[in-house]
Amino acid sequence: MFYYLLSFTLILIGILLIYKIYITKPKTIHKDEVPVPPQTIQSTRFKGLVLFDVDGTLTTGTNNEEIVEMCINDGWAVGICTAGYIYNMDNLLNFSWMPKNLHNFIKQYGNVTFNNTASGFLLGKLNREAYEKVDMALPPNINIMGFRKGFALTHTGHALGITDPKFLVLCDDMNSFIKGALTFNPGIQIVCSGADCGGKLSIETVGKAIGHNSPS
Numbered sequence: 001m002f003y004y005l006l007s008f009t010l011i012l013i014g015i016l017l018i019y020k021i022y023i024t025k026p027k028t029i030h031k032d033e034v035p036v037p038p039q040t041i042q043s044t045r046f047k048g049l050v051l052f053d054v055d056g057t058l059t060t061g062t063n064n065e066e067i068v069e070m071c072i073n074d075g076w077a078v079g080i081c082t083a084g085y086i087y088n089m090d091n092l093l094n095f096s097w098m099p100k101n102l103h104n105f106i107k108q109y110g111n112v113t114f115n116n117t118a119s120g121f122l123l124g125k126l127n128r129e130a131y132e133k134v135d136m137a138l139p140p141n142i143n144i145m146g147f148r149k150g151f152a153l154t155h156t157g158h159a160l161g162i163t164d165p166k167f168l169v170l171c172d173d174m175n176s177f178i179k180g181a182l183t184f185n186p187g188i189q190i191v192c193s194g195a196d197c198g199g200k201l202s203i204e205t206v207g208k209a210i211g212h213n214s215p216s
Helices: 002-023 054-058 064-073 100-108 128-135 144-159 175-184 203-210
Strands: 048-052 076-082 114-116 168-172 189-192
Touching: 048 054, 048 064, 048 144, 048 203, 054 076, 054 168, 064 076, 064 100, 064 203, 076 100, 076 144, 076 168, 114 144, 128 144, 144 168, 144 175, 168 175, 168 203, 175 189, 189 203
Parallel strands: 048 076, 048 168, 076 114, 168 189
Antiparallel strands: none
């Protein structure tokens, strides 16, 4: 009986040791396996952020590729902020007006700079709840999509570590959208980029907003 109990005890101790060593041992995760949220992207990487509207802005632009390249070369992040429900990262390159370098930049940074205020994409992910929460602060007689654009631009900037609104630029053609964006964040820069607001998307207009060729 004694030997039976001793054998049972030793077996039990062995099982407990195996459980402790192999089952409850914490898994070692390599640093490269840990997902990096957008908020931790190196904040010093970019001088600022330029988001482009689609309809009436990129669709009517004549040198979109060159404008985007100028922004990137000057150290600015670039992206999309559209209220066109149909547009997403899977179909943008189907359109001739879409600059490949803009699409490549957005993809390179995990779609963080893609926003669609109509379909609900924020920081490249579907997040209708965030927009709906912002809508609760919408003042009377202000375009909801424009107000959302101001939020999306500001939120994307913060995700990249850009908090000073003068380094946040929205290129848009619609007066109502521009007014809405400025209502949300009066400090942002606007590049009037189409017929509705009486401007044009060009090297000159965007270059002025980002301080192209100006002393750093």
